[in-house]
Amino acid sequence: MLVDVYYLAVLNMAMFIGLFFMLMNKTDYVYEYKFEVKYVLTSIGLFFIIIRALRFGTISLEEILRMFLALYLICEIFYKINTRKSVIILGIYSLIYIFVESSIFWLLQVSRNRVGYIFEITLIINFIIFFVSISFFYTFQNIYKNKKYYLYIILTTIINLLIVALINKSHTDLGNLYDMALENNVHFYDVSDMLVFSVIVKKIFPCILFIVNIILISIFTNSIKSEKDKAKVEFVNEKLDMQYKYYLMVKESQEKMKQVYHDMNNHMSNIKSLKNSSEDVDKYIDNIEDEIKSTKNIYNTGNVLLDIIFHEKSKACMENNIDFKIGIDFSKCEFVEMIDISSIFSNLIDNAIEACNKIDDNNIEKYITLKSTFIKGHYVIICENSKSNKIVLKNNKIFTSKKDKFFHGIGIESIKSSIKKYDGELKIKDSKYKFISTIYIPVE
Structure with a gap:
């Protein structure tokens, strides 16, 4: 039994790394591999990380560090991504993977209808979720851009309800552990797992709930600020574009007026040389000259x-x-x-x-x-x-x-x-x- 669980845990780590490669390729990062020392050593390092396995449900700090190290090596060596960007990518991906895989495992573990082959089912469901999500990455990305506020609200609600339900379930099961064992014919091995899980939930999940809410609220606030700044920039650019087009139109008009002004000066000279000496005509011509001069760019x-x-x-x-x-x-x-x-x-x-x-x-x-x-x-x-x-x-x-x-x-x-x-x-x-x-x- 323990041997089977170990192999499944190895498969879990291999799947974690393999899906990450799939995600990077899907998001148009360029993969590079050469038969050089750093590539070979990195591949050997990834192999040893995989055989150290990744447990189900409860993940230790050592396993988290191994997950981070594996993805960091992939980003730095195979995709040439800078440290800051690689840390963000591997952090988000690792946390999502841990959360999804652990949630599936413990939901199966605490379900009323006892499910056999929990580890296998967890792997299959987890793989399907990530494979589909990565395959339709751009589709989900477009949905996120258009409906992200609704997604934030839905995600926050689901996570809160899920954590509250797990906390409530763990307290109930911990208080009635003996009755639950008799009614459901639960073996001691499963009861001990439930006890461990209940203790973990009681101590850690309230903190997780608080942290998750802070993160989601922060993301939501930053998104609103980003949309506000975006709207402001669009408004400024639109205003500038209108001004620029307007002034180009006025420029063209002024060029025409300059030509008219030049021609009218010649006309005035000709008229003055041909006209009768009438004061009314002089006044009329002077007024025209004043009006033309007013259009001149001073x-x-x-x-x-x-x-x-x-x-x-x-x-x-x-x-x-x-x-x-x-x-x-x-x-x-x-x-x-x-x-x-x-x-x-x-x-x-x-x-x-x-x-x-x-x-x-x-x-x-x-x-x-x-x-x-x-x-x-x-x-x-x-x-x-x-x-x-x-x-x-x-x-x-x-x-x-x-x-x-x-x-x-x-x-x-x-x-x-x-x-x-x-x-x-x-x-x-x-x-x-x-x-x-x-x-x-x-x-x-």
């Missing part, structure tokens, strides 16, 4: 897109009676991508306009000043605007009393995201009636 920053942005924002400032002053030379910053130019300057000015529009006091001047300079290998952009609303500034982050805190500060986060690509930094300074944003971008 900014010359060294970057066409930036000129367009300032032109559009200046119109918004005029509509809101905001004094808009620009002193930007962007000619030496060709390395900054257009999408980031849009992100940085559009959000800086939009935030400043929003702050100015909240000013109710007529004694406070509404103004926005943008200027740039080069200081010690850095391109420095300073945006200063007036304000009257209170801002809570902590660790260079803005906090608001708005009800919708989720999307507040998206502009600031968008700016930080863009300048981070160039190892840049954003500094914020706030006073009672003034707000200053300073951007530092390293330049060669």
Whole structure:
């Protein structure tokens, strides 16, 4: 009997390692084996780990360490996975295998209808579960992505119910061990196993229950945070994409207007040379010239897109009676991508306009000043605007009393995201009636 159990335990360890190889290949990790010393020694090491076996139901610390060692050698030697990643993979796989195999074994062990060939049935059921799960890995992965919150809730509920049921069962069986033995004609060997199991459950399972719940709650919380961050990034990217397309459209329009302006100047000269000396005609032509000049791009920053942005924002400032002053030379910053130019300057000015529009006091001047300079290998952009609303500034982050805190500060986060690509930094300074944003971008 003991010999048979040993061989089944060896088969259990071999199955544990074999299924791991199957999982790695299924997840597109590249397997590599050569007839070199390290590969041969690793194979011999795995053989000795397998013949040391893996018991059913109760697993010792030594067995857990052997399981971890076997998978670590596989990841490092056969798949060339870095230590951090291999530890995560082998940890998750080993714990799941232990939990599933032990749960199957003890459920069969404590079932009312005594099952024969417990070890064999445990192996078969365990193999089927893992083989099917690995074979349909991508299917389950897609289900997980789409329904992961429901899966977390279901998994947490099942684990809690299972552990509570096992604890309750162990207490009941431990208190009525003698009666259970008489009623079910249980042999002493099985009774002793039940006694050991009941003691283990009583001492360890409450701790396991607590740890599992903490882990699952942590996973659930992190998933929610991840989805929140993902939604924020998608929102920012969508906003940037819309801005970029809009400014490209405006750029095309401005190019056409430049051509019209050039042609109209010629027309005006011709008309003036041919016209009668009528004051009304002169006034009419002067008005046309003024209107044409108003369409001319008055900014010359060294970057066409930036000129367009300032032109559009200046119109918004005029509509809101905001004094808009620009002193930007962007000619030496060709390395900054257009999408980031849009992100940085559009959000800086939009935030400043929003702050100015909240000013109710007529004694406070509404103004926005943008200027740039080069200081010690850095391109420095300073945006200063007036304000009257209170801002809570902590660790260079803005906090608001708005009800919708989720999307507040998206502009600031968008700016930080863009300048981070160039190892840049954003500094914020706030006073009672003034707000200053300073951007530092390293330049060669």
